[in-house]
Amino acid sequence: DTAPATERPAQLELLNTPHRSLPGGVHSDRRSHARRQTMWKGSGRTLFQTLVMENFKFSLFVITPIVTAALFWNDSFVELIVRNRQYIRYPPEGERPPVNQEELQERLQKARRAKNQD
Known part of the structure; x- marks a missing residue:
């Protein structure tokens, strides 16, 4: 910090910056005029x-x-x-399909009997 003032142009610029008036006649601080560090x-x-x-x-x-x-x-x-x-609404569960050939034959016989009785 023993360097002469002429070697510190950024500091001189801050010192020489005039005060700007804010609305209402209030003067701003010198630091607000300094470039913001981004x-x-x-x-x-x-x-x-x-x-x-x-x-x-x-x-x-x-x-x-x-x-x-x-x-x-x-x-x-x-x-x-x-x-x-609940985004998916499943219908109520119905009668399950036959699993093997025997169940299929039994259901066909029941359906034929019911049809013949009517």
Whole structure:
């Protein structure tokens, strides 16, 4: 920090920056005129905004599985979810088809008898 002021142009620029007036006659701080430090070149977010966003994303990453596990640990909650989200509705179960040739013959005989009786 023993370098002369002429070797520090960025600091001189900050010192020579005039105050800008904000609405209502309030003067802004010199630091607000300094170029904002961005995370990546050309990025619109400041380093602070990026850190806040990354902390929020990490919190979601950690909290979401914990909350989901806590909710689905409760059997009544799972039952409630399953009942409210029945996407497939199966028709009531009917008579099962015959499995082998003998059952087919028996059913055909029953059907013929029923037809002959009518």
